Amino acid sequence: MQTITPFLWFDDQAEEAARFYMSVFERSRMLEVMHYGEAGPGETGSVMSVTFELDGQKFIALNGGPNPAFTFSPAISMFVECETQDEVDTLWERLSAGGETQQCGWLRDKFGICWQVVPRVLGRLLVDPDKTRSTRVMRAMMQMRKLDIAGLQRAYDEA
Template sequence: MSFAARAGRYGMPNITPSLWFDGDLEAAAAFYTSVFPNSSIEGFVRATEAWPNDAGAVVYGTFVLDGQRFLGINGGPQFPFTEAVSFEVLCADQDEVDYYWSALVDGGEESQCGWLKDRFGLSWQIVPKRLYELTEDPDTARSDAAVTAMMGMRKIVIADLEAAADGV
């Protein structure tokens, strides 16, 4: 059966990001669900005697962040997070940028251009919609000015982007 036939027969599969934690899945899920609205922890599977983990330790579990389901695994230190995978939080305005930036960087570290690592080492991009509007402006002088301004920022500041674009 062809892929198209299977897709039509079964519909689009659910795609669930799976995140590998170093023993702190339960704390991470609690943290993330406290930051994002409409979020919840679905549940955790705890080790029994059959697992190589300590009995009662969280092995894996699922949580939902504003409608997006995630699987978390307490896999150990072998595969730490890197910037090769990040999650973008597209924000409507500066208030949202400020909220998500402050919440997620707490205990983590700032990077540049709206990127940060949270306390668990996961990378996030906190991006205002206005950034895309300015960097995609058909007037290349305006878009270049916005890009240049963004390159000098850690947290994105919309007013500074707009001032740069308007200053050309």
């Protein structure tokens, strides 16, 4: 059976990043830490890669060394759906610590990975057949950094 696993290239922070992400998401665990051997290319004994799970999703992080061609970009982001505003608030605060917040629920964490922290209800509000309502929700979302469920719902309910 096929599986798809996000594979993340870090200069030398793979284990630090994995441990950070595991501290953010409650159902997480380290699966494997691999070290460079004498054949390199990293220093013998240093961490080569880590395999970890966040909420059941497996990730692999590699210490591939600095390479300006291999950087993180918003073109690929981690999309996290949340049920409640408390979940949105908690994940937003934890993931953005040391990073930067962006528009529409996007942020870049301290390692450069882009995340979208999104309330699950947003999808339903944006696809409402009443285009006036869905347009109001889109406009409200475009004005937000961290998404606010009550604010999105108010935009949806406006008369």
